Amino acid sequence: MATINQNFNKLAGGYLFPEIARRANAYQNENPQKVLYRLGIGNTTEALTPSVIKAMAQKVEDLSKRETYSGYGDEQGDKALREAISDFYKKREISLAADEIFISDGAKSDAANIQSLFATDNIVAIQNPAYPVYVDTNVVSGRSSDYDQKKNQYSKFVYLSGTKENNFFSPPPKEKVDLIYLCSPNNPTGAVATKEQLQQYVDYAKKQRAIIIFDAAYSEYISDADLPKSIYEIPGAYECAIEINSFSKFAGFTGVRVGWSVVPKKTVVENSVEGELNRHWFRRQVTFFNGASNISQAGALAVLSDEGLAEAKELIGYYMENARIIREALETLNLVVFGGDNAPYLWVETPNNLDSWQFFDQLLNQCQVIATPGVGFGSEGQNYVRFSAFGHRENILAAVKSIKENLVI
Amino acid sequence: MATINQNFNKLAGGYLFPEIARRANAYQNENPQKVLYRLGIGNTTEALTPSVIKAMAQKVEDLSKRETYSGYGDEQGDKALREAISDFYKKREISLAADEIFISDGAKSDAANIQSLFATDNIVAIQNPAYPVYVDTNVVSGRSSDYDQKKNQYSKFVYLSGTKENNFFSPPPKEKVDLIYLCSPNNPTGAVATKEQLQQYVDYAKKQRAIIIFDAAYSEYISDADLPKSIYEIPGAYECAIEINSFSKFAGFTGVRVGWSVVPKKTVVENSVEGELNRHWFRRQVTFFNGASNISQAGALAVLSDEGLAEAKELIGYYMENARIIREALETLNLVVFGGDNAPYLWVETPNNLDSWQFFDQLLNQCQVIATPGVGFGSEGQNYVRFSAFGHRENILAAVKSIKENLVI
Numbered sequence: 056m057a058t059i060n061q062n063f064n065k066l067a068g069g070y071l072f073p074e075i076a077r078r079a080n081a082y083q084n085e086n087p088q089k090v091l092y093r094l095g096i097g098n099t100t101e102a103l104t105p106s107v108i109k110a111m112a113q114k115v116e117d118l119s120k121r122e123t124y125s126g127y128g129d130e131q132g133d134k135a136l137r138e139a140i141s142d143f144y145k146k147r148e149i150s151l152a153a154d155e156i157f158i159s160d161g162a163k164s165d166a167a168n169i170q171s172l173f174a175t176d177n178i179v180a181i182q183n184p185a186y187p188v189y190v191d192t193n194v195v196s197g198r199s200s201d202y203d204q205k206k207n208q209y210s211k212f213v214y215l216s217g218t219k220e221n222n223f224f225s226p227p228p229k230e231k232v233d234l235i236y237l238c239s240p241n242n243p244t245g246a247v248a249t250k251e252q253l254q255q256y257v258d259y260a261k262k263q264r265a266i267i268i269f270d271a272a273y274s275e276y277i278s279d280a281d282l283p284k285s286i287y288e289i290p291g292a293y294e295c296a297i298e299i300n301s302f303s304k305f306a307g308f309t310g311v312r313v314g315w316s317v318v319p320k321k322t323v324v325e326n327s328v329e330g331e332l333n334r335h336w337f338r339r340q341v342t343f344f345n346g347a348s349n350i351s352q353a354g355a356l357a358v359l360s361d362e363g364l365a366e367a368k369e370l371i372g373y374y375m376e377n378a379r380i381i382r383e384a385l386e387t388l389n390l391v392v393f394g395g396d397n398a399p400y401l402w403v404e405t406p407n408n409l410d411s412w413q414f415f416d417q418l419l420n421q422c423q424v425i426a427t428p429g430v431g432f433g434s435e436g437q438n439y440v441r442f443s444a445f446g447h448r449e450n451i452l453a454a455v456k457s458i459k460e461n462l463v464i
Numbered sequence: 465m466a467t468i469n470q471n472f473n474k475l476a477g478g479y480l481f482p483e484i485a486r487r488a489n490a491y492q493n494e495n496p497q498k499v500l501y502r503l504g505i506g507n508t509t510e511a512l513t514p515s516v517i518k519a520m521a522q523k524v525e526d527l528s529k530r531e532t533y534s535g536y537g538d539e540q541g542d543k544a545l546r547e548a549i550s551d552f553y554k555k556r557e558i559s560l561a562a563d564e565i566f567i568s569d570g571a572k573s574d575a576a577n578i579q580s581l582f583a584t585d586n587i588v589a590i591q592n593p594a595y596p597v598y599v600d601t602n603v604v605s606g607r608s609s610d611y612d613q614k615k616n617q618y619s620k621f622v623y624l625s626g627t628k629e630n631n632f633f634s635p636p637p638k639e640k641v642d643l644i645y646l647c648s649p650n651n652p653t654g655a656v657a658t659k660e661q662l663q664q665y666v667d668y669a670k671k672q673r674a675i676i677i678f679d680a681a682y683s684e685y686i687s688d689a690d691l692p693k694s695i696y697e698i699p700g701a702y703e704c705a706i707e708i709n710s711f712s713k714f715a716g717f718t719g720v721r722v723g724w725s726v727v728p729k730k731t732v733v734e735n736s737v738e739g740e741l742n743r744h745w746f747r748r749q750v751t752f753f754n755g756a757s758n759i760s761q762a763g764a765l766a767v768l769s770d771e772g773l774a775e776a777k778e779l780i781g782y783y784m785e786n787a788r789i790i791r792e793a794l795e796t797l798n799l800v801v802f803g804g805d806n807a808p809y810l811w812v813e814t815p816n817n818l819d820s821w822q823f824f825d826q827l828l829n830q831c832q833v834i835a836t837p838g839v840g841f842g843s844e845g846q847n848y849v850r851f852s853a854f855g856h857r858e859n860i861l862a863a864v865k866s867i868k869e870n871l872v873i
Contacts, residue, residue: 100533188752
């Protein structure tokens with residue numbers, strides 16, 4: 056008698072985006088003449104850049120001829136791409152060998168699967184608010200207690216509250232934890248950890264022999280030279296940190312699907328020796344995965360060329376100008392806005408102590424603007440909404456015009 | 465103190481392909497003037513077909529313009545592709561809705577991840593010999609005992625011995641098991657289960673409330689109209705079977721990466737209701753995965769057009785002609801050959817009671833031909849080697865010429 060993995064039933068309803076869609080559709084049906092402005096989802100909207108297109112078109116052509124066709128690549132990714140990422144880190148004086156880098160089909164897969172390296176009784180610490188994947192994958196894998204609907208939390212997890220008092224980046228927990236998920240620049244708050252803040256976590260992890268899982272998917276949006284783009288800029292991090300990154304927001308690969316993870320050979324846990332975690336992640340990837348698409352990997356390699364990097368910078372600049380436009384408009388209305396300076400997300404305090412969904416409804420009904428209710432990312436998001444800077448400029452301008460003209464606070 | 469998932473240390477060394485490479489390299493170094501013929505790996509070698517190339521080139525061009533660019537798609541796959549697969553099944557009178565079909569980055573990922581739907585105490589039955597992914601992913605997920613090196617087995621698993629006496633397809637086990645992995649056409653033996661054989665499994669599964677995980681990645685290589693290409697051709701299968709398939713061998717997508725899984729709403733286990741497994745697999749995919757590459761999915765959709773299917777059939781015919789050529793040559797030498805008629809693999813009994821590696825070495829040393837030692841797929845593979853029919857025709861012809869001229873039995 057086969058039986059289901061009961062942990063799936065512990066999952067709180069993943070109802071955030073479906074509920075947004077439901078309310079948006081209901082409004083649209085009642086107001087068919089109105090145009091909705093979607094600033095909710097972190098989805099790229101601008102074309103891939105010329106060098107990426109050229110490389111992928113060439114790869115497709117290569118696959119059309121038997122002389123240049125290729126089938127299975129290495130599960131851990133094309134060596135040329137892993138070496139290019141190694142070189143990319145080297146520019147920031149970070150030393151990672153190509154066999155410490157693993158190419159995947161995106162940061163989400165890596166963020167979801169990395170927990171399988173660790174024992175199921177390990178205690179997980181998660182930022183609050185946070186990207187739901189860290190929470191949900193640990194629930195499915197058996198590291199949580201039941202969901203406490205009242206608290207909007209799982210009691211076995213340790214939540215690291217990000218509030219305006221701590222600039223949305225909590226210090227390390229007082230209790231002992233084993234796996235710590237950190238996302239910087241943060242989704243959803245747009246907050247970026249300083250070197251000092253990350254150093255506290257590295258010190259904590261080394262002392263407690265904990266592992267930091269550092270999600271750097273938005274790192275290329277950092278323009279402030281003093282802010283760290285990688286956890287490996289922090290002394291001691293090689294021994295205790297795994298990093299996850301992606302070409303999705305870096306270069307518009309949300310649909311093309313390439314990411315990478317870094318498991319340094321020096322990274323160790325209580326009952327492992329140097330190199331063991333790296334070897335297990337290799338074994339995990341060659342066993343559960345068969346490599347990212349070769350066309351997509353050809354595109355990713357082009358991103359890392361000088362030309363590709365210059366184009367990616369321009370693309371990021373476009374979205375960050377969107378962020379600036381949104382921030383300026385919201386501040387004109389005396390709304391309190393966080394993030395959006397080194398990240399493509401703006402974390403906006405609701406006016407009049409409204410809860411997330413109340414302000415969501417107000418924005419929808421008065422301005423036809425769709426934001427994301429902060430509470431969908433955790434209990435600390437209750438009095439916030441997230442604005443995304445991804446969008447065509449003309450839509451962003453139209454959205455902020457509507458907010459400025461129609462929002463009654 | 466983070467601790468590692470100790471199940472990784474239970475894994476027997478995944479040393480088959482590295483060991484093949486080591487012996488091949490050693491031979492090449494000693495005999496630098498010799499040309500090696502690689503018939504070991506199941507990797508496609510021929511160009512992608514025109515309609516696939518056209519669709520993917522178009523998609524790349526679409527991504528180059530903001531008007532036609534798209535980012536994230538649905539995690540479970542593009543609806544048009546899921547509907548096309550539903551229609552593809554319909555031609556064989558199999559009725560599956562688009563929301564019972566999930567697009568992935570390949571059959572390996574699905575074969576590896578599907579076990580996460582089930583409780584870790586479920587008893588797993590695996591064919592012997594078998595594709596190692598079924599075994600290894602259940603070891604990592606905690607369903608095995610320790611590895612018994614002497615037996616080349618994990619004692620908690622139930623092995624279904626495929627021998628020449630049962631045409632390499634064992635009847636259902638006498639004991640009670642919960643999850644049953646079946647691969648037909650089989651990798652590595654090339655055996656194809658008959659409808660009667662699969663009916664026995666469906667009857668067993670319904671009686672025991674077990675789940676069949678049916679890997680049909682090679683189904684398009686079946687030309688015999690009496691042999692089932694899908695488990696859903698068997699009455700009762702919707703209630704107890706999950707199917708996994710892929711465009712890899714179907715249309716040369718080994719590097720492009722698209723597969724699919726089917727979890728019918730009717731499929732139930734002991735403690736689930738109708739629709740629950742389907743819903744959990746949906747939740748699994750949207751949580752751990754972000755969709756296959758949009759370029760790759762555009763190519764897969766083209767495979768399922770009338771033109772694409774005709775081209776795929778031709779491609780498969782090419783590889784099956786290779787299989788015929790290999791079989792004919794080996795039989796000329798009075799070797800005993802199984803498979804290769806409805807599958808791209810030939811399962812060849814070693815002469816003179818040699819073990820797998822001894823015959824591997826003989827083929828390498830005498831003929832410069834690389835086959836795959838059967839024992840790498842399980843203990844029942846000990847006196848066999850696997851030949852793969854994937855390869856350029858000229859290489860296949862040169863390899864069989866060398867075998868015919870040089871093999872001393």
